Amino acid sequence: MCVxxxxxxxxIVLKQDSWRAERDNLTSMNSExxxxxxxxxLERDELKKKLNTLAQPGWRLFTSRAYYISPTKKSWQESRAYCQSVDADLMIINSREEQVFANSFKLHMWxxxxxxxxxxxxxxxxxxxLTTSYWGSQEPNGKTEENCGEIKSFTTERSWNDGTCSLQLNWICEMNFAQ
Known part of the structure; x- marks a missing residue:
């Protein structure tokens, strides 16, 4: 009987150990x-926020990104602050296609x-x-007086100019969906 x-x-002890291990495993899985x-x-909420932003006037889709073309003028820093406030930043031009796209708005912009x-x-x-550039002829030429990039002449592919950052210009934001 004792045996x-x-x-x-x-x-019973083995079963309890097995149940404890299973419970611990389930607790870990639940936490994960x-x-x-x-x-x-959080990702869903970020996407909702971006979609709400994109529903506002001024946004355009191009490739896998969205671009905001401002209807008003601000300094370079103010323009950048606006872009960052909507989870974007000033446009980075990485290809000829993006350069042609930016020029298509026919705006002098940051x-x-x-x-x-x-x-x-x-x-x-x-x-x-900067690896690929579209500087206009003789640009950049402003030395310490002109430290911000702008599209100045949209009639040519090589339309960039270095401008005084405090100038009031339109601007273009870029929002990447992969972030």
Whole structure:
């Protein structure tokens, strides 16, 4: 009888250990699922915010991005602040297609290019270096007086100019959906 009782107790203890391990595993899985759910909810909310922004007048879709063409004028920094307030930034032009697209609005406008950090070293607002450019003839030429990039002459593909950042110009924001 004692042997059977000891065996029964060992079986019960083993079952309890097994149940504890299963409970711990389920608790861990539940925590991971809750964390994933929170992440998905945050991503959903960000997408809703972007969609609400894009529903406003002035936004245009091109490739996998959306662009806002301002109807008003601001300084380069004020323009950038506006773009950032809607989870975008001033436009970064990475291809000939984007350059042609930007020129198509026929506006003298700010883009996301500056050398204000280091004179003569032009960078995009995301910190990436300028590799492909569409500077107009004899540009950039403003030295320390002109540190912000603009589209000045939209009648030619090579339309960029370095302008005084405090000038009041239209601007173009770029919103990337992959972020």
């Amino acid at each position: 059977k009782l000891n065996l029964f107790i060992k079986i 699922t809750e964390a994933r759910s929170r992440t998905i909810s 883009i996301g290019l500056t050398d204000s950090e280091t004179e003569g070293t032009w960078k995009w607002v995301d910190g990436s270096p």
